[in-house]
Amino acid sequence: MAEPNDWREETALVHVGRTEGETNAVRTVAPPLQRASTVLLERAEALYASDRPTYGRQSLAVHDALRAGLNALEGASHTELFSSGLAAIAGALLAVLKPNDRIAVCDSVYNPTRRLCDTLLARFGVSTRYFAPRAPVSDIFAGEDLALVVLESPGSLTFEMQDVAVIAEAARARGARSLIDNTYGAGVLFKPLSLGVDLSVQSLTKYVCGHADVFLGSVSVRDPELAAALTAHVLQTGQSAAPDDVYQAVRGLRTLATRLARHEANGREVADWLAARPEVARVLHPARRDFPDHALWARDFRGANGLFSFVLQGGGPRQAHAFLNALSLFGLGFSWGGYESLAILCDPQIRRTAAPWRAEGPLIRLHVGLEDPADLVQDLERGLRAWREA
Numbered sequence: 572m573a574e575p576n577d578w579r580e581e582t583a584l585v586h587v588g589r590t591e592g593e594t595n596a597v598r599t600v601a602p603p604l605q606r607a608s609t610v611l612l613e614r615a616e617a618l619y620a621s622d623r624p625t626y627g628r629q630s631l632a633v634h635d636a637l638r639a640g641l642n643a644l645e646g647a648s649h650t651e652l653f654s655s656g657l658a659a660i661a662g663a664l665l666a667v668l669k670p671n672d673r674i675a676v677c678d679s680v681y682n683p684t685r686r687l688c689d690t691l692l693a694r695f696g697v698s699t700r701y702f703a704p705r706a707p708v709s710d711i712f713a714g715e716d717l718a719l720v721v722l723e724s725p726g727s728l729t730f731e732m733q734d735v736a737v738i739a740e741a742a743r744a745r746g747a748r749s750l751i752d753n754t755y756g757a758g759v760l761f762k763p764l765s766l767g768v769d770l771s772v773q774s775l776t777k778y779v780c781g782h783a784d785v786f787l788g789s790v791s792v793r794d795p796e797l798a799a800a801l802t803a804h805v806l807q808t809g810q811s812a813a814p815d816d817v818y819q820a821v822r823g824l825r826t827l828a829t830r831l832a833r834h835e836a837n838g839r840e841v842a843d844w845l846a847a848r849p850e851v852a853r854v855l856h857p858a859r860r861d862f863p864d865h866a867l868w869a870r871d872f873r874g875a876n877g878l879f880s881f882v883l884q885g886g887g888p889r890q891a892h893a894f895l896n897a898l899s900l901f902g903l904g905f906s907w908g909g910y911e912s913l914a915i916l917c918d919p920q921i922r923r924t925a926a927p928w929r930a931e932g933p934l935i936r937l938h939v940g941l942e943d944p945a946d947l948v949q950d951l952e953r954g955l956r957a958w959r960e961a
């Protein structure tokens with residue numbers, strides 16, 4: 572074959588930027604960002620017999636960097652990446668469950684997790700029973716031979732918490748696995764694997780990426796058998812995570828703890844202000860002493876984040892919409908964990924069967940961002956005025 576200097580124009584264009592030999596010739600603070608499906612090998616023999624990566628799916632330097640960071644955060648030995656948090660939840664469930672398994676799922680779980688259990692898992696012969704978020708262990712297992720218990724603590728709308736260590740231990744004693752959606756804890760505030768939970772799942776879309784512009788998810792484990800099951804699932808189903816997105820998550824890890832601390836401080840200030848308002852019946856914030864599960868939070872968590880809810884003192888959807896529509900700084904939108912403040916009405920997405928949700932009025936969830944809390948409070952003041960006048 573002709574050398575590069577002899578290439579005709581089209582050949583040269585096709586090979587612009589092609590790397591030769593070791594790619595990371597200069598040392599940088601951040602990992603090299605390569606975009607690749609094809610990985611070039613030096614010798615034909617290596618195509619089918621290499622201990623180095625042979626395909627770009629999940630085996631580039633950024634993937635390794637993110638997995639290592641999440642292993643350190645979660646106290647895990649193995650992490651698999653998924654294209655979103657919900658994909659990670661689905662991946663974890665499908666990797667460990669089989670037909671005829673029975674699982675118990677917390678009633679306050681993220682609604683799409685519930686939909687997954689009631690549809691896809693049901694279709695594959697897995698049956699789901701929901702338990703009240705504050706149920707005692709005996710009610711969670713209810714004498715059944717369970718394959719898996721699914722927790723979310725605190726829940727992302729109503730914030731009830733579970734005694735995670737006690738439930739994980741009880742699951743293990745009965746030969747069941749335990750899984751938690753650890754998106755609230757973000758790996759920094761809560762360490763479920765150290766309390767005996769088998770699988771810790773995160774939507775990295777939220778605080779890890781932190782800028783409301785990336786979808787990504789992770790599942791972290793300690794047990795080698797679970798690690799092998801997850802890896803097999805990822806290979807079988809072709810899960811991939813785009814290098815640019817993974818890079819954003821690695822970048823997000825660097826400021827995660829700092830951002831969380833500011834989200835917590837701002838959130839607490841706003842929550843305290845709301846709690847003192849006559850228009851507000853209750854504030855649901857685990858770090859507040861008046862929250863029913865505050866003792867669990869104080870025992871198990873290193874801090875809170877910027878997410879919490881409050882119940883308006885009466886009214887219906889019309890009044891709740893008047894409140895939300897009067898806000899100008901809080902955006903009206905789903906998701907959380909970004910730098911910006913958001914507000915939603917929760918009631919339409921609360922689906923509970925084990926412990927019905929009852930409240931004095933509409934449930935509003937806030938994500939408190941990195942803005943100055945004095946401005947956020949002014950915005951909420953406008954909202955509460957609109958609620959009164961509606």
Ligand SMILES: Cc1ncc(COP(=O)(O)O)c(C=O)c1O
Nearest residue numbers: 655656657681727754774776906
């Ligand atoms: C608690 C919780 N878990 C999982 C997810 C799903 O994450 P993703 O949007 O990355 O699929 C969300 C998203 O809102 C969530 O709030």
